[in-house]
Amino acid sequence: MTARCPGMTLDRVPMLSWSALVAAVSVILTVPVALGSVIYVAVDHHFGRLAFGGNKGIDTWLGWSLGHPQSFVYALMSFGILADIAPVAARRRQLLRGGMLVAIGLVSTVVLGTVSQTPQVFEWKGSASDKVSSAIPFALFNLLPLLGAVVVIALVLFTLVNGKPRLLAPFVPAFLGVGMIVTGMVGNAIEHVSSAGVAGTVFGEGVSSYIGYGAVLSAFAGIVFWAPKLWGSTPPAPAVLGVSVLAFIGIVLSSLPYYVAGFADQPAGVVGNFDYSGPSQLWNGASMVGHAIVALVTLLAFAGHFRGRTAATEDPYDAHTLEWMTASPAPAENFAETPRVSSSTPLLDKKVPAESRS
Amino acid sequence: MSATTDRQLPAGAPPAARNTILVAAGAVAVAGTMLMYGMLAMWFKFRDAAPLRVAKNGKMIRDWLPADIAIPEVATNTLMITMVVTCVMAQWAVYSAKRNDASHAGLALVVTSMLGVALINGQAAVYMQMGIGILDGPYQTMFYAVTGTMLFLLVTGLAFSLTTMFRVYAGRVRDYQVVSAHALYWYFLATTFLAMWFVVYVQK
Numbered sequence: 001m002t003a004r005c006p007g008m009t010l011d012r013v014p015m016l017s018w019s020a021l022v023a024a025v026s027v028i029l030t031v032p033v034a035l036g037s038v039i040y041v042a043v044d045h046h047f048g049r050l051a052f053g054g055n056k057g058i059d060t061w062l063g064w065s066l067g068h069p070q071s072f073v074y075a076l077m078s079f080g081i082l083a084d085i086a087p088v089a090a091r092r093r094q095l096l097r098g099g100m101l102v103a104i105g106l107v108s109t110v111v112l113g114t115v116s117q118t119p120q121v122f123e124w125k126g127s128a129s130d131k132v133s134s135a136i137p138f139a140l141f142n143l144l145p146l147l148g149a150v151v152v153i154a155l156v157l158f159t160l161v162n163g164k165p166r167l168l169a170p171f172v173p174a175f176l177g178v179g180m181i182v183t184g185m186v187g188n189a190i191e192h193v194s195s196a197g198v199a200g201t202v203f204g205e206g207v208s209s210y211i212g213y214g215a216v217l218s219a220f221a222g223i224v225f226w227a228p229k230l231w232g233s234t235p236p237a238p239a240v241l242g243v244s245v246l247a248f249i250g251i252v253l254s255s256l257p258y259y260v261a262g263f264a265d266q267p268a269g270v271v272g273n274f275d276y277s278g279p280s281q282l283w284n285g286a287s288m289v290g291h292a293i294v295a296l297v298t299l300l301a302f303a304g305h306f307r308g309r310t311a312a313t314e315d316p317y318d319a320h321t322l323e324w325m326t327a328s329p330a331p332a333e334n335f336a337e338t339p340r341v342s343s344s345t346p347l348l349d350k351k352v353p354a355e356s357r358s
Numbered sequence: 359m360s361a362t363t364d365r366q367l368p369a370g371a372p373p374a375a376r377n378t379i380l381v382a383a384g385a386v387a388v389a390g391t392m393l394m395y396g397m398l399a400m401w402f403k404f405r406d407a408a409p410l411r412v413a414k415n416g417k418m419i420r421d422w423l424p425a426d427i428a429i430p431e432v433a434t435n436t437l438m439i440t441m442v443v444t445c446v447m448a449q450w451a452v453y454s455a456k457r458n459d460a461s462h463a464g465l466a467l468v469v470t471s472m473l474g475v476a477l478i479n480g481q482a483a484v485y486m487q488m489g490i491g492i493l494d495g496p497y498q499t500m501f502y503a504v505t506g507t508m509l510f511l512l513v514t515g516l517a518f519s520l521t522t523m524f525r526v527y528a529g530r531v532r533d534y535q536v537v538s539a540h541a542l543y544w545y546f547l548a549t550t551f552l553a554m555w556f557v558v559y560v561q562k
Contacts, residue, residue, distance in 0.1 A: 002378045006370030032389045033396030036507070040400060043492070043503040051404065051496035115396065325367065339367035346367055 005322075007341040011101065014321050014344070015094075016222070019080025019104050026073040026108045033115045034065035061117075068188045068204070070114040071211045072107055072145050075181050078218030079104050079152045082174040085225050086156040088319045089171040090163030093345060100155050106148025113141025123194045142189045149182045168317060169237035173244035174221035180214030180251050187259060196263075203262020209255035209287075213294055217247050220301050228312030232329035247297045253290025257283035320348035383539035387546035390511060394550040397504045398557050404500060423562045424497055430487040434559040437480045441548045444473040448519075448541040455526065455534035463531050467523035470544070474516035481509050501558065508554050515547045 001021070004013070013021075041061050044052040052061055064070055083104065087094040094100055113120050122138035124131060156175070187207040190196050198204075220243070224235050258266075261283040312328040325347050326334050343349055404422070411421040423429075451466035484505075492502045522540040525533070 002376035002381050028385055028389045029392055032391075032393035036393045036396035037400065039507055040397065040500065040503050043506075044496075044499050047499055048493045050493075051499050115392070322367075337369035340370035341367060 005338050005341060008322075011098065012341060012344040014080075014323070015083035015100065015104070016077065016080040018101055019077045019083070022105055022108045023073060023076035026076065026111045029111050030070060030073060030115055031065070033117070034062060037061045037065070037117070064114060064117050068184065068207050068211060069110045069142060069145065071208065071215075072110045072181075072185065072188075073114070075211055075215035075218070076104070076107055077222075078174075078178050078181055078215050079107060079149065081218050081222040081225070082156060082171075082178045083152060084321070085168065085171050085174045085221065087159055087163075087345075088317050089168040090160045090165050091318070092159060092163035093320070093348065094155070095159045095162060096155055097344060100152065103148045103151035103155065106151065107145045109148070110141060110145040113137070116141075119192060119199075121192050121194050121199070138192055142192050146182070146185045146189055149178070149185055153178065153182060167237075169235070169240040169244075170221045170225035170317075172221075172241055173217050173224065173247065176244055176248045177214045177216075177218030177221055180210050180217060180248075180255075184208070184210030184214060184255070197265070198262040200268060201262040202258045202266045202268045204268055206255045206258030206262060209258065209291075210251065213247075213251040213254065216294075216298065217244070217251065220244075220247070225317070226323070228314075228316050228328040229323055229326075229330045232312055233310060234312040234316045243297055243301050247294060247301075250290050250293030250297055254287050254294055255290070257286045257290075315347065318351075320345040322346050325350075377535060379535055379539045380542065383542045387542060390546055391550055394504075394508065394511075394554060397507060398553060401500060401504060401557060404496065422497060424495060427488065427490055427497075429559050429562060430484055431559070433480060433484050433487060434555060437477060437484070438552065438555045440473055440477055440480065441551050444470055444477070445541070445544050445548045447473060448544040451522070451526075451537050452534065452541045455531050455537040458532060460526060460529070460531040463537065464523060464526045467519055467526055467537075467540075470540075471516060471519040471523055474512065474519050477512050478509065478516065481505065481512065504554065504558060508551060511547055511550070515544055518543050 010018070010021075041052045041057055044050065044057070045054060049057075083094065083100050120137040120141040121134070123134045184207045187203065187210060191198050191203055191207060223230070224240050227233060227235050261280065266280055266283070314327050315324040316328070317324070321344070322339070322341060323330065323334075325339070339346070405420055408420040408422040410418050413419045447466050447470040451463050451470065454460075454463035454466060490498045490501070492498055518540050522536055525536060530536075
């Protein structure tokens with residue numbers, strides 16, 4: 001907020017920075033509420049266990065802070081990573097950039113629901129008034145963030161369709177990662193519809209896997225994309241694509257079986273002796289294989305194997321934004337003189353003559 | 359070190375004052391507000407879940423505050439009034455610092471610090487007068503959790519006041535951004551204390 005260069009108004013900041021700001025505000029609004037619950041539960045746990053149920057109360061009162069939809073907040077920067085990479089892959093300016101800023105902000109509306117620490121469940125029963133009073137909070141706290149995520153993807157596709165798209169390696173994990181997160185957000189909405197009957201089943205674990213692993217894949221995309229500025233080399237595209245596809249397979253394998261098993265009423269939180277006639281070993285086995293693949297891919301990616309050995313130029317992706325106007329890796333203080341910017345894409349402004357700008 | 363000449367942007371003006379401490383104090387104030395309001399929301403939840411009982415005046419009330427516990431209203435109301443006065447003193451420090459008046463800014467911060475000590479002492483007096491144990495029941499546990507958290511925040515406010523006071527007496531009175539952030543912090547403490555005072559000590 002306080003370290004922007006001259007001319008860098010909030011509507012001109014890169015999407016990653018915008019999403020980081022939105023995520024930071026969301027964390028400031030929600031994590032202290034969780035801290036308040038921690039204080040109550042810790043005091044109660046230490047002195048008598050009279051109000052919050054001892055050990056069992058920990059999940060009851062704090063589970064929301066690490067579950068969904070609160071996990072949307074932790075995954076919020078994934079949307080900024082995708083929104084920053086997509087115009088570079090499309091080789092054109094982001095269309096409806098203001099809409100993209102609003103869409104990322106919309107995802108953060110989830111905090112209004114999570115701080116209430118109450119699942120906003122939609123129940124189709126009772127009078128019309130009952131249905132409406134159930135539908136409104138459900139829509140506000142589950143569908144509105146999902147709408148923001150869908151708009152982000154729609155604007156990315158819109159920009160790609162109207163540009164001259166190319167296969168940019170970091171775009172693949174960024175798009176797949178956000179795709180996984182949105183699949184998790186859809187699952188979260190389904191989980192909060194009572195007639196779907198998946199509450200309390202392993203369906204929720206599938207939602208958590210989709211969102212958590214999707215965020216990790218997006219983080220990988222961000223590290224790969226900005227690798228030239230971090231350590232001065234561009235990771236090899238085939239390796240990035242291979243890791244991304246393998247991670248995608250692992251995420252789907254780890255999460256989708258739980259969606260299926262959830263509809264077959266496999267209960268959550270137990271490992272055996274539950275009343276379930278479906279092929280539980282198949283779903284649980286497939287999920288375990290998926291988790292193993294994700295673990296393997298994560299180890300490969302973060303072991304530094306794909307850092308690449310060829311030195312990167314200052315602008316290896318033919319990018320648009322300010323960070324690509326300095327050397328790779330970025331030197332201390334980034335620029336010899338603090339630059340003045342007059343648009344969100346100062347580098348593209350230099351490359352494209354004013355008369356041919358779209 | 360820098361970009362090639364054809365990609366260089368014009369140099370901007372020298373960086374203006376960034377108000378980092380003021381923004382940080384604002385962020386802490388928002389986080390602290392959410393912390394206390396979240397705890398008060400859980401207080402409401404437990405109070406509303408308590409069973410009904412007949413009060414001394416014959417009305418039906420929630421059996422939340424145990425009948426043998428009396429809130430010392432004089433002490434708690436004094437705490438609230440002291441909070442308001444503390445904010446006035448903190449704002450006086452800002453007024454003086456902006457005019458480079460080190461003596462009055464320092465005096466205001468000394469008084470703010472003393473009031474901070476008085477607030478902590480007052481909260482301790484409330485505990486002494488109530489004489490309840492944390493193990494006595496759910497109400498007592500939650501009472502100590504929520505008021506103890508507020509007490510911790512008051513201690514941080516006192517530490518902020520002392521730090522600001524030492525800075526001013528060390529000659530940094532022109533750097534009034536810290537004094538402004540200090541006042542903002544005390545406004546935050548006062549508003550959260552107001553909410554806690556009303557819920558815990560007035561509504562009970």
